[in-house]
Amino acid sequence: MAATVRVRSGKTGRALCALSLAAFVLAARAVNPEGIAVGVFAFQGERAAISDWSPVIDHLNRELPGHGFHLRNFDADGLREAIAARQVDLVITNPGYYVTLESQFGLSRIATLQSPHAARSGQALGSVVLVRAERTDLVNLRDLAGRSIAAVAPEAFGGYLIAAREMLREGVNPESAVRETRFLGLPMTRIVDAVKNREVDAGIVRACLPEQMSREGQIRMEEFRVLSPRRVDGFDCVLSSPLYPDWPIAVTRDIDPGLAKSVARVLLSMPEGQDRVSWSVPLDYQPVLELYRDLRVGPYAYLRDITPEGLARRFWPWLLGLLALLAGWIVHTVRVEHLVHRRTRELNDSLAAREAAERRVRDNQDRMEHLSRLSILGELSGRLAHEINQPLTSIGTYANGLLRRDAAGTLTPEALREACGEIASEAERASGVVRRIRHFARKRAAVREPVDVFRLVEEAQRMVAGMLVSCPQIVVECEAGLECRALCDGLQIQQVLLNLIKNAIDASRGLPDDRQVIRVRLTRADSRLVVQVVDRGAGLDAAQRERLFEPFFTTKPDGLGLGLPICRSIIEAHGGRLWAETNEDGVGMCFSFQLPCHESSA
């Protein structure tokens, strides 16, 4: 609250200054009970600060009485806040903080501390990097890559930043290339102790601290070595870095320029002397700014944000969100991909399933066609039987009528003509039925393509096994290395095979198991493929064999006598031959047919 009042009065004072006498202003100032506040960065604690800077305050109060100069100690953040809140008029701080505050709050340095140890340039701040003397593996700052180091604090000027810049210059990034950086804080002697006790490989301290400790008997200089050691003309301490200007004293924008001028004059007039604080003209703090820029700290911290790492550090919540979004998007994309893939696969599967089902239906239709043809060829259909029975009955009836009339002596030429005419036309009618059946059997357009007959045989075997409740054993024998492809209509040859196999099964029905075995043999004779269906069944006598291929000849009680004639016509239409013979041992029959082989070279 008091500060606010003071600031306000300051503004008022400055406004009045433009209108009134300076003396009046000074009088008004004199009544300010708080006086001129001197903010000090007390890096070594309040007591040390007071002991260090009280001679300066005393001197100011002595030379410029009535202004009530007094010390206010702050840590780094406290000092910044005090300046922001305009609670201090003068600021004494280290060069690093100074350049930060200068750019941020518009401080103006009016003098630089004059160290008794300073080099000729007036510069007195540097860093020294210590290692234990026996660490001969560590010579230069670049040797610190992968090592552990100790320092005061990330923002400590002499106790870290100066050395850090030198490390950077030697190619070792102090933030990433070292194994570990321990910030041990003040007092700085902790760092020297850590090196001494081998807790770390190296330690960064303000220049001249080792010499000071040695003088005070805390350490022996022989125990330590300095990395990248250098000397600066007129500077008594060993260094690992160049020198930088010492602490400045600066004025805030709020202070009266006249007073600022007076303060500067008073400070510069402070007598020099051993162990006494003295001030010189303000030095150039550009090197400090460069250091900060190189290290991307302080006013140049924003540079850090430009690197991916810095950007990541600054924007990590955003980045995290972005990453989350990205991850979400990726997951979504992957999921969509996956779904599309899966649906595509499902679609393909269902298409394939449908295709397979259609193929099955087609196969079944083919099979049904086979079976129906087979049933017509091998067994009686009532309709067909009727159609064939009618002319057969008429023929027989006419013929017998003729015989009876002849026997009774009542046969007239008219009756003979009538009967013979009828018999001829009924015979024609019957053969018409047979032609229709044959045509039916051959209804398919003539197809001639290379067909694997072995596969046909296997299929026929399966179909027969599927059709019969108890199917006898069917053995398929194929000559080794036989090329089984023939130029034919697979369906028709299949029909022939089914017919022959079924005949063989019928011939051996009811016999002992060993005589029910049916063999289908595939051999080659010249350019012809020979297929034999061999049974061990009842066999046929010579008369039966002779009439075997005649239409309507049958040995089966329910047979139509058309199967074999049709089979023969199919095989002959293929340019082949179908014949039957009794097996050599006289048991059972062998039905053979041959087909022209398909010459793959053609």
Add this chain to the structure above:
Amino acid sequence: MNHPPEDCVVHVVDDDAALRRALRFLLDSVGWNVRLYASAEEFLDALTPPETPSCLLLDIRMPAMSGLELQQVLSERGIALPILFLTGHADVSMVVQAMKSGATDFIEKPFRDQVLLDAVAAAVRRSAEMLADSGRREGVRRRLQTLSPREGEVARLVALGEPNKVIAAALSISEKTVHIHRQHVMEKMGISSAAELARLMLLADPSALD
């Protein structure tokens, strides 16, 4: 009772014209009087109750009215005509039904001629018997119609084997009167025993003595 073959009619119903003609050719050769019909309907249109022995040679399978249906119609009309069915190979179930419905016989195509001719002859004989029975029945009915109502009542009880005494009590007449009626019945019917009377009455009407 013997009829010459040319008096006996063999009706042939078959939708196959060639087979119809062939059947006539064969049946002609042994002298039967053959009549051909292309369908069951044609046959029904020309049908009159048989007056001479005859039979029907009927194809079991036909496009419009089948042989079985024709058999059914004839049965409904009370026409007594022996039927021989011509059947194909796969008609077993139809044959069974035809036989249950009173078919005389069935002949499977293709048939041996002798089998067919024998079957036709048997059917015609059967027809002749049926005609004879039918003629006798008519004669008995005519004679039964000459009995007076009282004679009819007495005749029924006599045929049932009742003694005169019981008949007299049942009809509330004297035994003597019963005896006279009985004599008249025997005279009119041309018979001499109660057993014979019973046979004739059953011939005329199978339910006469119920």
